[in-house]
Amino acid sequence: MDKFFKKGFTLAETLVTLGIIGVISALTIPTLIGNYQGKVRIAQLQKVYNQISNAAVAALADERVDALDYTYAFENIDGTISFLGKYLKVSKVCGASECLASTYSSLDKTASKATSQILPNFDAIKCVSLPSGSSICVFDVVAGDGYDWHGHLSLVVDVNGKGAPNVNGIDLFEFSLYSDGTIGNSYNVSDYAASGGRCEDYKSTAGYGGSCFSKVVADGWKMDY
Numbered sequence: 001m002d003k004f005f006k007k008g009f010t011l012a013e014t015l016v017t018l019g020i021i022g023v024i025s026a027l028t029i030p031t032l033i034g035n036y037q038g039k040v041r042i043a044q045l046q047k048v049y050n051q052i053s054n055a056a057v058a059a060l061a062d063e064r065v066d067a068l069d070y071t072y073a074f075e076n077i078d079g080t081i082s083f084l085g086k087y088l089k090v091s092k093v094c095g096a097s098e099c100l101a102s103t104y105s106s107l108d109k110t111a112s113k114a115t116s117q118i119l120p121n122f123d124a125i126k127c128v129s130l131p132s133g134s135s136i137c138v139f140d141v142v143a144g145d146g147y148d149w150h151g152h153l154s155l156v157v158d159v160n161g162k163g164a165p166n167v168n169g170i171d172l173f174e175f176s177l178y179s180d181g182t183i184g185n186s187y188n189v190s191d192y193a194a195s196g197g198r199c200e201d202y203k204s205t206a207g208y209g210g211s212c213f214s215k216v217v218a219d220g221w222k223m224d225y
Contacts, residue, residue: 038223041171044159045213046221048134049175049183052155055087056181067179069151074143074179080153081126084136090128099127099135100158101166107203107212107225109167118206119156135161143179151179169199169212169225184214199225 056068063071073083081093096119105112116122119139127137140154156174158166165171177183199215203225216223 041159042216042221042223044132044134045157045173045216047132048130048136048157048159049217051088051130052084052136052177053181053183055083056177056183058087059083060181067151068177068181069143069179074141074151074153076141077124077126077138080138080141081128084128084138088128088136089131091131092129094127094129094135096122096125096127096137096139099129099137099161100156100172101162103166104172104206105165105167106206107167107169107199110204111206113206129161133161133163134159152176168206169203170223173213173216175213 056073059068059071059073060066065071068074071083072079074080084090085093096115100115103112103114104118119125119137121139125137125139127135129135135158137156137158138153139156141151142154143151154174154176156172159171159173163171175183199212202211212225215225
């Protein structure tokens with residue numbers, strides 16, 4: 001029995017064991033890192049969502065109105081930037097070329113486009129950068145006429161600014177802030193709860209992640225794609 005405990009491992013056995021550990025690590029560590037990074041991006045997206053939602057509620061209360069159409073936030077892009085600057089902690093105001101990556105890839109990585117081709121009126125877009133590193137850019141403002149409360153702000157968010165991976169639906173998302181303070185986009189969130197489509201349907205499109213935002217919300221803030 002004493003001889004058994006004193007024997008120890010041979011060099012060959014040690015090397016084989018280390019090799020097995022190395023193979024297992026090579027197979028599992030990238031997955032673990034990917035899962036962690038995905039959770040971080042979702043947390044950043046949810047944080048931006050909550051910040052904008054809270055800002056809308058605060059603006060409605062401060063202005064004593066029941067629609068954002070009646071506030072400066074919906075007057076024009078400059079008004080929206082002022083609104084974001086007042087209710088969010090903003091590090092800087094910048095143009096799209098400064099706050100977003102120069103190109104973005106599709107979800108399946110088969111296509112990529114320059115950001116100036118993805119976003120309409122690229123040169124007129126204004127953004128804010130947050131201390132977290134997220135960028136929020138305003139590329140369209142549609143105000144109601146006082147009787148029609150269907151105004152909305154079209155916003156594009158990169159949860160980590162110009163940082164990688166710069167992929168549609170992974171770190172780049174689009175949504176709208178509506179006049180009543182709700183957040184969504186042209187694809188109804190409830191559609192995803194029922195079908196789960198559209199995000200994957202546009203996986204080869206280097207767009208700005210609107211459908212994937214809706215899917216993330218419908219799936220309970222999970223990136224299951």
